[in-house]
Amino acid sequence: MDDAYRLPADDRLVAAQDNALATELAGSTRDAFEVLLFEVKRVIVGQDAMVERVLVALLTGGHVLLEGVPGLAKTLTVSTLARALSGSFARVQFTPDLVPSDIVGTRVYRPQDGEFDVELGPVFTNLLLADEINRAPAKVQSALLEVMQERQVTIAGRTHRVPDPFLVLATQNPIENEGTYPLPEAQLDRFLLKIVVGHLDPTEETAVLNRSLAPTPVVRPMLSLDDLVAFQRVTREVYVDPRICAYVVGLVNATRAPAEHGLGGIAPYIAHGASPRGAIGLVHAARALALLRGRGYVVGRDITHLVHDVLRHRIVLSYDALADGVTADELLAAVLEALAPPQVELTAAA
Template sequence: MYQDIRVINEMVQAESGFVETLKTEIAKVIVGQDYMVDRLLIGLLSDGHILLEGVPGLAKTLTVKTLSDCIQTKFQRIQFTPDLLPADLIGTMIYNQKEGVFVPKKGPIFTNIVLADEINRAPAKVQSGLLEAMQERQVTIGDTTFPLDAPFLVLATQNPIEQEGTYPLPEAQVDRFMLKLKISYPTRQEELQITERMAGGSPIVVRQVISPDDILRARSVVNQVYMDDKIKEYIIDIVFATREPKKYRLPELENMIEYGASPRASIYLHKAARAHAFLRRRGYVTPEDVKAVGLDILRHRVILSYEAEAEERQPEDIIKQIFDTVEVP
């Protein structure tokens, strides 16, 4: 067992070398926001889509664009609007007069990294167009299904304070996002650096430092990061505590949670914890890895009751209480 962990550690050390190079390139443009960059890399390494929520001006779009500029991949930014149609996203069938047949015209979804800007501004029909792409990594146009190239990652942004002209995302779609990030304001010192850097007027150019093959190789190593059975049981306990809090010495949460986390939460906690360990250049998962990513994976999967909302409880409060109570292996 220890021999195997030593081998995995060596593999992690060899394949994770690009992480610091990538972070250094991103830092040429982005000041601070280490949490956001770290979670974007976790999504990239564990093949999971990410929803970024924050007020305008916190560099959500810029960070995603900078990340894509550092990777030798195709990138598309799609501005979601109330008049957007599914065909504008996935494509449609057009008539070829010369041959007398309908042929598919692929939409912007056929890329590697998709930035869905202000995703909550598009109606339900457009959101449904994303579901197949996000879950099955394929798109159906007419009666033909087209696989999407790997890696394929949807990074979506939404504004929590401007509600006019927005549509709440369907629960089925929200559940398909591996992580939901809450982006906060920079510190005073960071904002001073931002103004000095961005007010200069000269564009900042980043280098392409990794390729899709690098990402796919790193994902293969991430999947081999060792996770002890006790850590696996710990993840299941966390998820089940959101569904059956009374069994986990949390009877006060019984009336606070309307719906607990889905099985996707267990799957994504496994994947994200491994990716978190990989970023720390470790070949094994610790409970701290699970705790580090737990809030981002569970905050959009735990649906609170009317009673909790009346008491102004937030999902983050409930999740922190669960992590504080469930026994750590």
């Protein structure tokens, strides 16, 4: 993890004076999240990239979709992180018989009073774990979509705001399709990140096995919700150079019009490119990643490290891609190879 936080020599920048506050606070933010990370690592072995990306989502306030086969600590990571934060946490196991009121709440008649009361559902929490989200039918997905986008729920004509901060961390199994409902594109676009979780290497798997022989450590709260909200404000102060923004727009545009960027070979594999929300999400996620790595400014490498996680679920593959077994990650790799990040040099104001 130390290597992930080290600034490469060719990316050294001198922050401009207008982002001096973010630069000054970046070190304290990194220190606070390293303490949080250490506490999580007392339970979770490996999966450094997944944990780092979830921390990016926490700082950005975006939702996360975790995709991987069973047994890769997806659910354990989310629940452990929730315990390391002092906020509320709820888990919903999504099943085909779930109905919208099971997650958002409903009106309940009280015969002793002769009145209806509103019983709020499990979405009224700070961290919501939606386990196996693709097993829920369309009506449930629609109800969850309103919460994810609007941060509110409408019950019997009345609007109820969910707590702040509010994040949905959803999991899905990519190898079992029976009894599942593919997530609609509109809902996928609401997830800031889609993280593909892979298997551990043999050394990490041995450590997991050894830890299973001992009692599970008790996770202590290491970060308050007020601290998290304050760090989210710091994240919004991280400086982004206009050339970085132009590079992000070019990356996203290359998924929509590949031929204009010398990528005519991948054009038949893309039915629809990434939405504008992809560009916005990529810049904001890069701000959080820069902060976690101890900087108050974004460099090109922050963008390239996040492209797959932010854009892979926003590209709609064509039938040719499905027939040839071409993945969104392969298409994004081609885009990154064709479009190099800018070498931005900032000088401090006199």
